[in-house]
Amino acid sequence: MSLTIDRIPPIRNTFALRRKRARSKRPTALGDTFSTLMLGLPALIAFALLWEIAPRAGWINALFFPPLSQVLSVLWEMIVSGHLANHIGISLQRASIGFSLAVVVAVPLGFLMGRYPFFEKSSDFLVQTLRNTSQFALLPVFILVLGIGEASKIAITFYAAVFFLLINTIVGVKSVDPLLVKAARSMGTSDWDLFKKVIFPSAIPSIVAGARLGVKTSLFSVIAAEMLAAQSGIGYLIQNSSLMLETDRMYAGILTLTIIGLVLNYLLVAGERRATHWHGTGESGPN
Template identity: 60%
Template sequence: MSKDLVVPEKLGLKARSIDLGGYIQGFAQIFEGLKNWSIGIPLVLVFFALWELLPRLGLVDALILPTFSDTIKVLYDLIVSGKLLLHVLVSLQRTIAGFALSVLVGVPLGLLMGHYRQFEKISDILVQSLRNTSTFALMPIFLLVLGLGESSKIAIIFYGALWQILMNTISGVKSVDPIYIKAARSMGLSEKDLFIKVILPASFPSIVIGARLGAKIALMVVIAAEMIGAKSGLGFFIQNAQYNFLIPEMYAGILTMSILGLIINYLLVWLERKATYWKGDLSGSIH
């Protein structure tokens, strides 16, 4: 007498397949990350060791390059006193304001240019001309027109960060699978819903990449802008220290700028990976 096998479906349970490939890929990414860190950290330590030894051994004039330990001591004192923090906050405020404006303008404009090819053709000459003009070369014009106040600095940051965001958004829109757009239109979606529900989500990873590159440029531009006609900010702090021959403070400011840029970059890289992973999930669910 044969017995029926009890399978999960008969018990009202749904069998779930284990995505071993996903787990293997995840472990591979972790291993690759650890490998990169294991190489990168020793290189950084070697750099700091050379920074310490060169002036200490007299190979470099300590007045021009103070030791790493002296720079760290000065940096610690500046942080404890709150003097450096004030300049960092001012720079961050300017960077965020200019960067936010570049996102608010660059993303919608990129969506329109990427989707409406005729609009892109009309505006392409102007866009290409402006984006290939150096931000630093235009600084005198911004200062002449807007003055030495906050508006000129924010405008310079906006201009510098805009183009990476705009061009990556256009690229992201153009890479959207036409099948998705045709399917959305066949379902009766309006142009507004098409942008919100199909084009924007599908191009989001490219937008995040553009935002990361734009943020890096914004941070570089704000330092340069603050060195011209500013009375606060990290760029002003670095240049003021150089003018007054406060060399350890100058290097402390430069080190702070590097650390700040590194933190912002890794935060945006993390967001970029999340956005790319989400896009993969979306593609899988559609197919």
């Protein structure tokens, strides 16, 4: 008997690959974080000093670049007056409503598309087209259709986050180890339990990674929307100060945004680590 195989399909295990990568990215001990901070601090201090000295020494125009101390004192005033908290609250509220809507829409849809090839094939082209249309380009459309109120700002944050979540949910669902599905089936797992107890948990790391990207773009998109058409929010604060040539206030707004971004990123990374804590610590037991 002779046997030939014309085409052998490539064997891929994206799950294993992803796991490996996630593991190598794992942050090291606290001591390392501290030393990274110490190494990075001089550059940050130098930048702050330059910002302070350059306008005072007249190297750059103080009207466009007010000294850091002046920016910080305006920032402090805005914190004390509660003015800043108000703007932050509004921006975060818009971003979180849009983002939450994106989760509600993208995760179930991603499950369907990841699990049933028909859904994916029939919607893939549309998704790819929409995904490559910038949310910023669509802002005028949102404003035309939804008005300059809250709805258009929520729409842009939704649009910004939904594709990250959708794509990562699809990837997560598709990368479920077929052996785990087989094992679950052999134990008499029902379709619903298979979804809840096998596919969902194994897709979580990917969904959370998508959420991390989605949250940031949601926030940045709401800022852009607020710059164009709003009466409140960090974006409005920055844009309005710039128009009034209150540059110290403008930089205070930008700085606030930076700090929010940093804190958010830290929280999201921590959340991601929590969601994938079972990926292992490299510690192994005896045989």
